[in-house]
Amino acid sequence: xxxxxxxxxxxxxxxxxxxxxxxxxxxxxxxxxxxxxxxxxxxxxxxxxxxxxxxxxxxxxxxxxxxxxxxxxxxxxxxxxxxxxxxxxxxxxxxxxxxxxxxxxxxxxxxxxxxxxxxxxxxxxxxxxxxxxxxxxxxxxxxxxxxxxxxxxxxxxxxxxxxxxxxxxxxxxxxxxxxxxxxxxxxxxxxxxxxxxxxxxxxxxxxxxxxxxxxxxxxxxxxxxxxxxxxxxxxxxxxxxxxxxxxxxxxxxxxxxxxxxxxxxxxxxxxxxxxxxxxxxxxxxxxxxxxxxxxxxxxxxxxxxxxxxxxxxxxxxxxxxxxxxxx
Numbered sequence: 001x002x003x004x005x006x007x008x009x010x011x012x013x014x015x016x017x018x019x020x021x022x023x024x025x026x027x028x029x030x031x032x033x034x035x036x037x038x039x040x041x042x043x044x045x046x047x048x049x050x051x052x053x054x055x056x057x058x059x060x061x062x063x064x065x066x067x068x069x070x071x072x073x074x075x076x077x078x079x080x081x082x083x084x085x086x087x088x089x090x091x092x093x094x095x096x097x098x099x100x101x102x103x104x105x106x107x108x109x110x111x112x113x114x115x116x117x118x119x120x121x122x123x124x125x126x127x128x129x130x131x132x133x134x135x136x137x138x139x140x141x142x143x144x145x146x147x148x149x150x151x152x153x154x155x156x157x158x159x160x161x162x163x164x165x166x167x168x169x170x171x172x173x174x175x176x177x178x179x180x181x182x183x184x185x186x187x188x189x190x191x192x193x194x195x196x197x198x199x200x201x202x203x204x205x206x207x208x209x210x211x212x213x214x215x216x217x218x219x220x221x222x223x224x225x226x227x228x229x230x231x232x233x234x235x236x237x238x239x240x241x242x243x244x245x246x247x248x249x250x251x252x253x254x255x256x257x258x259x260x261x262x263x264x265x266x267x268x269x270x271x272x273x274x275x276x277x278x279x280x281x282x283x284x285x286x287x288x289x290x291x292x293x294x295x296x297x298x299x300x301x302x303x304x305x306x307x308x309x310x311x312x313x314x315x316x317x318x319x320x321x322x323x324x325x326x327x
Contacts, residue, residue, distance in 0.1 A: 001113065001137075001140070003042070003045065004136075004141065005136060005141050006041040007038065008145060009102075009105065009109070009140075009144060010040065011034070011038060011144070012147060012166075013037040013041070013101060013105070014030070014034040015147065015148070015158035015162040016158070016162040016163065016166060018159045020097075022091050022094050023091075023094055023098070024158075026091070028090070029087075029090055029091055029094065029095070032086070032095055033099075036079050036080065036083050036098060037098055037099065037102040038102075039102075040075065040099045040101075040103040040106065043078075043103060044067050044103065044106050044110075047061060047063070047064070047065075047066040048062070055310045056253065057257070059257055059258060059261050063115060063117040063118065064117075064121065065118070067110060067119050068120075068122065069119070069120065069121065069122070070121075070122065072107055075103045076100045080092065080095055083099075111128050111130055112131075112132040112133040113129060113130075113131075113135050114131050114134075114135070114204070115129060115135065116128050116129025116130075117129075127263070130180075131204060132173075132176050132180045133176060138206065139172060140172075143169065144165070147162060147165045180204075183227070184200055184201070187200040187202070187213065187227070187232070188200065190230060190231065191215070193234070195218065196218075198215055198216070198218065199215070199216045201213075201215075201216075201264075202214075202227065209229070210228045211228070212225075212227075212284075213225040213226065213227050213232055216264075221238060222237070222240075222264070222266060222283045223237050224237070235286075236286065236289070238281075238283055240266040240267055240268075241267050244303070245269050245278050245299060245303060246267045246269060249280070249297045249299070254297070254308045255278075255280060255297055255308070257295075259280070259295075262280075264282050265281070265283075265295075266281055266283050267279070267280050275299050275300040275306065276298070276300075277297075277298055277299075278296070278299065279295075280294060292312050294309070294313055295308070295309070296308060
């Protein structure tokens with residue numbers, strides 16, 4: 001989820017904690033829980049600081065170890081320990097419980113997005129992305145805003161409004177999961193171009209009933225479209241190049257980082273007088289007829305690297321990022 005949504009969820013969990021009589025009856029404990037749940041909802045994204053080490057490192061590790069099983073325990077311990085130092089005589093078992101709920105719910109909710117996490121590390125380094133909830137979901141965000149408003153103006157007690165909120169959101173997640181599963185499993189019925197072996201991935205958008213469709217064909221090419229009201233509108237096709245430069249590019253650390261993260265990467269090769277430009281794009285992220293999430297490698301005729309770039313970028317700005325004039 002986005003930072004704003006994690007913030008309101010942190011505040012919402014502080015309200016939910018009032019169902020715990022120990023927290024509700026102790027103003028100091030409720031203040032500590034408020035700090036702890038907000039911090040717990042933000043802590044796993046502290047790996048955003050990896051941007052300082054470059055885009056490739058950030059892409060490879062963001063939502064990696066910071067969202068893993070050991071990290072959930074580590075974040076819970078660090079935040080709870082800090083609260084224990086800040087406040088005297090806290091009911092620590094209760095504090096630890098609510099901080100754990102905040103951290104764990106952050107990691108769990110991120111599994112429903114397209115970006116995904118490595119939540120099962122160290123068991124497996126597989127990226128888990130269920131493609132069910134958009135990174136910013138208006139229903140999740142606005143329902144929290146409403147509940148927080150009702151609490152802040154004392155119209156509804158937190159012990160009442162927040163259990164209702166989270167029961168509603170629990171049902172919402174179940175509904176979206178079932179809806180997504182049913183659509184994806186039956187998508188071929190709505191596709192007049194379907195051929196045996198085609199595989200579909202539905203990507204959520206900010207609109208509840210509009211989905212991006214990524215179809216991987218048997219030949220490895222991709223077909224991109226939109227699904228709405230029972231119909232698929234195909235908008236683009238992407239064929240992946242087979243070329244020695246593509247295979248050589250996989251050995252470069254920046255390209256390897258990109259491929260480590262993305263299982264929807266497709267390469268395109270351009271030949272120049274000085275060598276080759278290999279551009280990898282993640283076809284899940286189509287925006288305004290472009291694929292802005294890219295990894296680009298420039299190589300000479302002997303496949304030696306000249307320059308590279310990894311990250312979010314428009315093609316019109318790419319030449320400004322690389323030393324060689326591409327066009």
